Amino acid sequence: MLSDEQYLRYAAQIATATVGEHGQQALARAQVTVVGLGGLGCAAAHYLAGAGIGRLTLLDADVVQLSNLQRQTLYSTADVGHAKADCAAKRLAAVNPTISLQAMQQRVTAANVCQLLSGSDLVLDCTDNLASRYLINDQCYALGIPLLSAAAEGMNGQLLCLHPQHAHGCYQCLYPSGVQQSAACERVGVVGAVVGMMGTLQALQAVKVLTGTEVEWGKLFLFDGLNLSWQSLNLPRSVQCPRCGGNDGN
Amino acid sequence: MEINVNGRPLTAVADLSLQQLLQQQGVNGKAIAVAINDDVVHREQWPTLTLQPGDRVTLVTVVAGG
Numbered sequence: 001m002l003s004d005e006q007y008l009r010y011a012a013q014i015a016t017a018t019v020g021e022h023g024q025q026a027l028a029r030a031q032v033t034v035v036g037l038g039g040l041g042c043a044a045a046h047y048l049a050g051a052g053i054g055r056l057t058l059l060d061a062d063v064v065q066l067s068n069l070q071r072q073t074l075y076s077t078a079d080v081g082h083a084k085a086d087c088a089a090k091r092l093a094a095v096n097p098t099i100s101l102q103a104m105q106q107r108v109t110a111a112n113v114c115q116l117l118s119g120s121d122l123v124l125d126c127t128d129n130l131a132s133r134y135l136i137n138d139q140c141y142a143l144g145i146p147l148l149s150a151a152a153e154g155m156n157g158q159l160l161c162l163h164p165q166h167a168h169g170c171y172q173c174l175y176p177s178g179v180q181q182s183a184a185c186e187r188v189g190v191v192g193a194v195v196g197m198m199g200t201l202q203a204l205q206a207v208k209v210l211t212g213t214e215v216e217w218g219k220l221f222l223f224d225g226l227n228l229s230w231q232s233l234n235l236p237r238s239v240q241c242p243r244c245g246g247n248d249g250n
Numbered sequence: 251m252e253i254n255v256n257g258r259p260l261t262a263v264a265d266l267s268l269q270q271l272l273q274q275q276g277v278n279g280k281a282i283a284v285a286i287n288d289d290v291v292h293r294e295q296w297p298t299l300t301l302q303p304g305d306r307v308t309l310v311t312v313v314a315g316g
Contacts, residue, residue: 038316039316040316041316126316127316128314129314130312133314151313151316153313153314156311156313173292176292178280179281179312180312181314190315195315195316220310231308232288233288234285234288234289234290236289236292
C-alpha cells in the first residue's frame with residue numbers, strides 16, 4: 001500500500017499507464033546501483049531518487065572539481081573539493097527524504113565489484129573509462145543483473161541495455177578488450193546537455209525495467225546531438241566473447 | 251557497387267571485404283565497432299564478410315566518457 005504522502009509525491013507518474021500504482025510499489029521495492037556520479041550519474045540518480053526508487057546506492061571515488069559543474073547537476077560551487085558520493089547523497093536526500101540512500105566513496109575494482117553490485121535489481125554504468133565498464137559488465141553477467149550502460153563524448157551519446165538472461169551480446173562483445181578509448185571528457189570535451197540526456201535515458205529505461213515495461217534489450221542506441229538523430233543497432237553475441245559467448249553466439 | 255558508409259554514398263569494388271573497406275578508408279579498427287544494415291559485426295568476421303551492393307555500413311566510435 002502506498003501512503004498518502006507517496007500518492008501525492010508520485011501523483012504525476014502514478015497517473016501514467018507505464019507506472020501506475022503497482023509500478024510505484026515496484027519502484028519502492030527496488031534496489032538500484034549507480035556506478036559513477038559524473039554527468040551521466042548525476043542526471044540518472046536525480047530522476048531515480050525523484051521517482052522513488054526504494055534503495056539507491058551511489059558509487060564514486062572522486063571529489064567535485066570546478067570543471068565538473070558545467071554538466072554534473074547535483075553539485076554546487078561550494079561542493080568543490082568534497083566527495084561526489086557524499087554531495088550527491090545529500091542533494092538527493094533533500095529531493096526525496098523518503099528513500100534509502102547509500103553513498104560510497106569507492107572506485108570499482110576486481111576485488112570489490114562483486115560485493116558492491118550484489119543484491120542490486122539493476123545497475124547503471126555511468127563511469128568514464130573502459131576498465132570500469134568491463135568490470136561492471138563482467139560482474140553483472142556473473143550475478144545475472146540487468147545493466148543499463150551509457151556513455152557520451154562531444155555531441156554523441158550511446159546507450160546499451162543488457163540483460164544476462166537474454167541471448168544478445170554484452171559490452172565485451174561490442175567493444176572487445178584491446179579497443180582504444182578516446183581521451184577522457186575533459187580532453188575530448190562533452191556538451192553538458194548531451195551527457196545529461198544520456199543519463200536521463202538511463203533513468204527512463206530503469207523505470208521501465210523496474211515497472212515491468214518491455215525494453216529493447218541488446219540494442220545499441222546512438223544519439224547524434226548535432227543533427228538530433230538516433231540510430232539503433234542490434235548487438236548479437238560473439239562466440240569469441242569470454243564473458244557471454246557460446247550459446248546463440250555468431 | 252554502391253554502398254553507404256555513415257550516411258554517405260560510396261562506390262566500392264565488387265567482392266570487397268569489410269576489413270578491406272576499413273583499410274581503404276584509413277579507419278583505426280581498434281577504435282570502432284562496425285554494423286552492417288544495423289547489425290553489429292564482430293571483428294573476427296571483418297576479414298571474411300563480403301560487402302553487398304546497397305549495404306549500409308555504420309562505424310561506431312568507442313565512447314566511454316560519462
